[in-house]
Amino acid sequence: MTQSNELVSDYVIVGGGSAGAALAYRLSENPAVSVTLLEAGGSYRKFFFTVPLGGALAYDNPRYNWGEWAEPDATRGGQRDYWPRGKVLGGSSSINGQIFVRGNREDYDRWRLAGNPGWGWDDVLPYFKKLETSLAFGGEYHGKDGPVHVSPVCSPHPLAETFVQAAIQAGVPANPDLNGARQEGVAQNQVSQFNGRRDSTAWAYLDRARQRPNLNIVTGAMATRVLFEGLRAVGVEFRRGSALSTARARREVILSASAVGSAKLLMLSGIGPEAHLKDLGIPVLLNRPGVGSNLQDHCGPWMTWEMRQPTMNNQYNPFSLAKALLRWWRSKDGLMTMPGCESIAFVKSQPDLKEADAQIHFTPVGLEHQGSKHQIYKFASVSLIPNLGNPIGRGDVRLRSADPADAPLIRPALMDERDLPAFVGLIHLCRKIMESTPMREQVVREVSPGPAVSTEAEIVAYLKAKSLPHYHPVGTCKMGDDPAAVVDARCRVHGVNGLRVVDASIAPTLVNANTNAMAIMIGERAADLIKADAAL
Structure with missing residues (x-):
């Protein structure tokens, strides 16, 4: 050399x-x-x-x-994960x-109390505002001239709003601005995009x-x-x-x-x-x-439901993708602007908590993870992806x-036994949301975990087998x-x-x-x- x-x-x-x-x-x-x-x-x-x-x-x-591969995770039955x-x-x-979501006040105040003065919520909020140009919100919680543009989802699938309404019916508070005064609640997402x-x-x-x-x-x-x-x-x-x-x-x-x-x-x-x-x-x-x-x-499973209404799964073919790409080239909208998820619910795993400590992502696509690949289902489907915000x-x-060229050893422990009761509660909440009107009217069947997984022991086994790093x-x-x-x-x-x-x-x-x-x-x-x- x-x-x-x-x-x-x-x-x-x-x-x-x-x-x-x-x-x-x-x-x-x-x-x-x-x-x-x-x-x-x-x-x-x-x-x-x-x-x-x-x-x-x-x-x-x-x-x-x-693209490193982690070592087997003993907390999830020895599962090995791809870490992009x-x-x-x-x-x-x-x-x-x-x-584009920040976390809540309790998250950063926990940093400050752990011996890090200057990193509490009141300290970091000015920097969140400094980095941001919000294209949807103003006021004391948002910036208007920062480098990163934060936008509403450009072309949300109709089911993204259906999920919001179903979550509200299931007891999750409505909260249009998940980066505002309080995090708890459900809304369509904010994303780091600018003009598509x-x-x-x-x-x-x-x-x-x-x-x-x-x-x-x-x-x-x-x-x-x-x-x-x-x-x-x-x-x-x-x-x-x-x-x-x-x-x-x-x-x-x-x-x-x-x-x-x-x-x-x-x-x-x-x-x-x-x-x-x-x-x-x-x-x-x-x-x-x-x-x-x-x-x-963070980790959690992809819970998937087959739907009556077409979703991204129906567009995952060469002809539809070519049309979507041409639309993006002309107008900078449509399928090609799809983010990782289109709506989020921030929820409490226990009602006495000050702030939300878990989140549920909604995305209008269903798929099966296969190592570093994804197998997109051939039928219309959506997924809910729950996780705990502060896992043990x-x-x-x-x-x-x-040798610097060698990949490191990544040894995760993502599913601690002490977190399992809260995870089980999140699975039940996801099902409750999907059973709420009007979402229930669109559902054909639950694909994953499926109706056969119902007892606490079965849900725990499902979590350990199917939860993935986020x-x-x-x-x-x-x-x-x-x-x-x-x-x-x-x-x-x-x-x-x-x-x-x-x-x-x-x-x-x-x-x-x-x-x-x-x-x-x-x-x-x-x-x-x-x-x-x-x-x-």
Whole structure:
């Protein structure tokens, strides 16, 4: 492998995804500050990163998706799962379902109470507003001039509103704005789209900043380790093609490589559980047992019903998809703008809770998951996908070897026994919604789990066999002041200097929401912390 020239800048950011793109944009606003952004993937300026439904084309494409496989999960009978992760500028925001929800007050106040001043709801709300241009809502809970456009679903299926009305009849409060004063309730979704186009962080942030002379975006650059002088981070070693290069940081190195990637890179750099690193022959710079631990993700089954009314399943054929693509090309609406789900109900698993702690996604398509593939049913169908917002289960990420090219060991524990009673209640609530008028009038039959699954024991068996990760991993570099914490409340890695982690991995606990909005907020807030520290 050849050695190429060294890059030098004030800040080196590893990962141009949801948090990293926002961070690069904000730090490079100051023309006196230079920023190098290293991204292992390539350009976002491609057709399928523009068409909202196009992200599905990258779902199992190793060129645009890290596509790792997790180890067997003992909490779900040894099930192995495919874990997609964006490998492109914009990261997972370039391939995700574009569902834009924040989480609720209790979620973030829990972060603050866990030893993270400045991360409570009142602290983070200004950053949610700062990042957003809301095209549907105004007032004190929404922004009007932020980089990310947040829109109503462009062309919702009629059953999306039917689901909302059925949920209300089943006792879920109506709540038109799920990102407003209160999260609990049901409504059609808010999505990160603009004029029928996916508004990933690559489009929202990097497309605006890529001509700045002080921002150097390097694609195809896979970071292999952080470079240190003593206990101070001074740069990043990375591979680009056959060349091994370095990016030196005059001020700081910042890891924004995801809950999997940032933990992996810290361990490759000698920061992590001492025994694990020694077993792999990696020199230990700092024994930090929390690195890679505390892995969390939402999970739940795809509950599916056959419907009388046509759904996306009826359009999943070459002729209909070609028509939909032509419609999108002409008017930027229709099927090609479909997000991951079209309506959401945020609900309480127990009535005495202050805030909702679970969510139910509604999507007008039924399918069977088969590893990294999806088998779309041939008949009209819809799915409800329940999950608990703050599950108890904790897994971890470890290295498979000392070779940076090797995929990490992802060891989830997604279905803790203590969560099962709440999950059973969610299954019953989903069925209650689908049995409410007017949804009941559209249902032909319950496909999954099906009427044969009725007792608590049968539902538990179904949950363990059919629940899947929802691709919201967090927590592996958790923020806090306890011995298991990896970073402090200013995102600085404990025990070393000049190194921060800024992405979903720092979240101490999951929020009751899809995590893309949360990750972007982390990038925005961390940018202000870094700027403030530089001014001292």
